[in-house]
Amino acid sequence: MADIECPNIRNICILAHVDHGKTTLADHLIAAAADGLVHPKQAGRLRFMDYLDEEQRRAITMKSSSVTLSFNDIYHINLIDSPGHMDFCSEVSTAARLSDGALVLVDAVEGVHIQTHAVLRQAWTERLSPCLVLNKIDRLISELKLSPLEAYSKLVRIVHEVNGIMSAFKSEKYLSDVDLLLAGPAGENLENLELVEDDEEDTFQPQKGNVAFVCALDGWGFRINEFAEFYVSKLGASAAALQKALWGPKYYNQKTKMIVGKKGMGGGSKARPMFVQFVLEPLWQVYQAALEPDGDKSMLQKVIKSFNLNVPARELQHKDPKVVLQAVLSRWLPLSDAILSMVVKCMPDPMRAQSFRISRLLPKREVSDDGPSSNVLAEAELVRKSVEACDFSPEAPCVAFVSKMFAVPIKMLPQRGPNGDILNNSTDEGGSGESDECFIAFARVFSGVLFAGQRVFVLSALYDPLKPESMQKHVQEAELHSLYLMMGQGLKPVALAKAGNIVAIRGLGQHILKSATLSSTKNCWPFSSLVFQVSPTLRVAIEPSDPTDMGALMKGLRLLNRADPFVEVSVSARGEHVLAAAGEVHLERCIKDLKDRFARVSLEVSPPLVPYKETIQGEVSDLLENLKSLSGSLDHIERKTPNGRCCVRVQVLKLPPSLTKVLDKSADLLGDIIGGKLGQSNKSSETQRSGRLEDENPIEALRKRIMDAVEGDILGGSEESDKDRAEKCKAMWLKFLKRIWALGPRQIGPNILFTPDSRGEDAEFPVLVRGSSHVSGRLGFVDESSNGGMDAEPSSVVTPALCREAESLESSVISGFQLATAAGPLCEEPMWGLAFVIEARISPLEGQQSDELETSYQPLEQYGIFTGQVMNTVKDACRTAVLQKKPRLVEAMYFCELNTPTEYLGPMYAVLARRRARVLKEEMQEGSSLFTVHAYVPVSESFGFADELRRWTSGASSALLVLSHWEALPEDPFFVPKTEEEIEEFGDGSSVLHNTARKLIDAVRRQKGLPVEEKVVQHATKQRTLARKV
């Protein structure tokens, strides 16, 4: 590796939707370009990169892994195969970070799918140079039986669709660039506008050579370049002209021997584009000749002769026509040559790639470079420059990025070092010697040279070289034990790795949990964090079957947490060990790993812990009614503290749904704003360069989103005639936004506590706990400084002491609200999208009890208890208020994409119906018998969904699930038939009702150990008394 020049290195990954053929393609590349790892005969069937048992068993890739190829003896290609299943999409992020180019595969029959979108976005965000590979061309011929012309239009459509996706990303960037310029200081912008690149050209163009047409299963493939060269002598045109003409509406006029447009063909009906005539038709002929019983076998001989192919007679005379076909095609159009020459030609070497990936990898930091830190900054800038240049000289600062850690059994490690010396693998880095697993870092060197035995700094993503306190927390020193080249599962020891290479590093197991930056100097910024497209949502509780194995389980969970970049291990509030995975397949693999490798004990796994929320019924159109009742203060719950000194009145109403969504989505940002981490006035001129409004002034952006949400919901939902009402309603809401006291639960949730209206009076409880619109202030809805404005209470019983007491009770009211929103009345799940107005009033102590003797010490002693009482009363009142306002259960929904052949539509719909799914759209895929169906499926119904679907459709349907949104069940969980009609329809309630909401609530309550109202005997017949007759 050491003697390969940087310009001859390529780091690439293969990305695609699940099952589009990534691993099959990798097999062929490995068979052709990695010495003896895969025999050419096995290529395409071995699935070399799927070396885990679980991957072979399920036939899907679950992790990304790399292999080093050498092409034409000069190029050194690091190839990373990635998984396509949604559950493992974090592995796509880790693969993309280490690569410079991406081969994006699309199944020519199935076309673009959700994961295709996701991987294209990943490639775009990581600034990879993509090439398109249209795979499974053979299926167009032998399965769909399309004519060459039909196949051509299908391929054109796919290329067009993929380009459409890319151009959407580009225009997003274009718009944000323009925004940025327009937001800058006035005057100088307009002329700069021309600098913004409006790249209208399609990303993928077969004429440019970045699109390949392949059949990975049979090992053939081509770009139009190969055909262009072949036809030079036959058609008498230059290769460059043919290259341009072999795609798109270009025709060859046989008479004039000219390349012409459609018009030039003079309306001849047999005219077909050159790609069809010169590329697809010969291919189709070869297929027909080989596969059809009466095929013209001389056609094969013709191909063999004209291309001078060396096909052994043994293979040509094989009985299986497929073998014959493969023998000819894989020699005529070798797959690995087509792909690897495309990689070498269209993908950048590390030096060029790093020069434009730098802004994503190490974004420029805006810090003033004066004072004592200027040395640090100067060196950090030097490091950045050397990453940008991919400086691989030994003197350059050494920087590498570890994108994930993975576990390898120690016995699998190579026994000998790079020079043939025997390695001592048992001396493992402290701590993990207790297990048989060793942790290896999957990394890329971006600058300098990394060598075994080197000492480096390990910087976590939060490290800041300018903050001394960061030095202790976010940086560690480590020694690199050994370096390896990865050959799929195999590791090949190397002494050093230069910038621009992908390596595996041993010796960091104790220092890195998931990802990190390695650097030879502390004066270096950490690389930007990886972007994951989903978060782990499927949670289960785990415990050992034998309680004495608890220690082993804890150790196992620790190891699993290290070995899997995406799993989350935590301890729940009730002390359970909770494992969160991305989906069922991922979860199953984690449990298997725990049982067989990391913990090695038998485990009990709970049914999935499905998260729910609780809300109340209400439509956007009801909002105005809600608001009216609020000011009339009729519709409230009143509770008193046990000591009778405080009276709490609570009203609850539903927030506009879009507002709830905005609050939920911006939880992190809200946390920062409310916690005071983000100030109001960070709109300085330097930060304006960094990007859109979001980055520039997040508070402003959030405020705008909140206003838009309120406005959109209220005005959007109302009819033309209701415009007046809607306007009024909007004005009222905007007023309410000035009264936000707190959010809950955990200070950031999607529920709001409004400050009470101070106008109401109450003789018995004269002093109001007013609260403050603190959150409104932080969000900029009111001026924080002008907040307050408390005028003295007029009444004579109100003493300053009492006012102070009321003030000190504010935190109790907030705590009560937080507790209530964290655990609703239905099944103690968090509340969702509710607004509370809590009016807590206290009465003077003396007024009531001044005659009594205890008065003198009561205030002191009662003080602590009183705050607790207020808190509990507020909590109870809030929960009761929700119960009174038609409570509803909210469940999480998956967006589901299904693909089914027409004949299995029936069973598929049956499965969907059983799972309470809601179908959004169904679409026949053009030119095939496949239906694509989009639906929402509740998370609670999704377990075993894919398996059931497979069973009922004999494996012909596939489904992919992505977490989508929260949705309230319209059903009333407490519904009992009352009117005559209802009783007629549903029975009198004594027989089992089909109440899904109630069933779900009871299941959660049972899981949490809460009381459940159950009738155990449902159809009891009168029991006989068995009198004992003696």
Ligand SMILES: Nc1nc2c(ncn2[C@@H]2O[C@H](COP(=O)(O)OP(=O)(O)OP(=O)(O)O)[C@@H](O)[C@H]2O)c(=O)[nH]1
């Ligand atoms: N007919 C045909 N089948 C193919 C072709 N390429 C791959 N396949 C089949 O498609 C299936 C999936 O192939 P894989 O290579 O495992 O797909 P993958 O993209 O690696 O799948 P994941 O890693 O699970 O996302 C296998 O059954 C292959 O045999 C092809 O060119 N033509």
Ligand SMILES: [Mg+2]
């Ligand atoms: Mg695969």
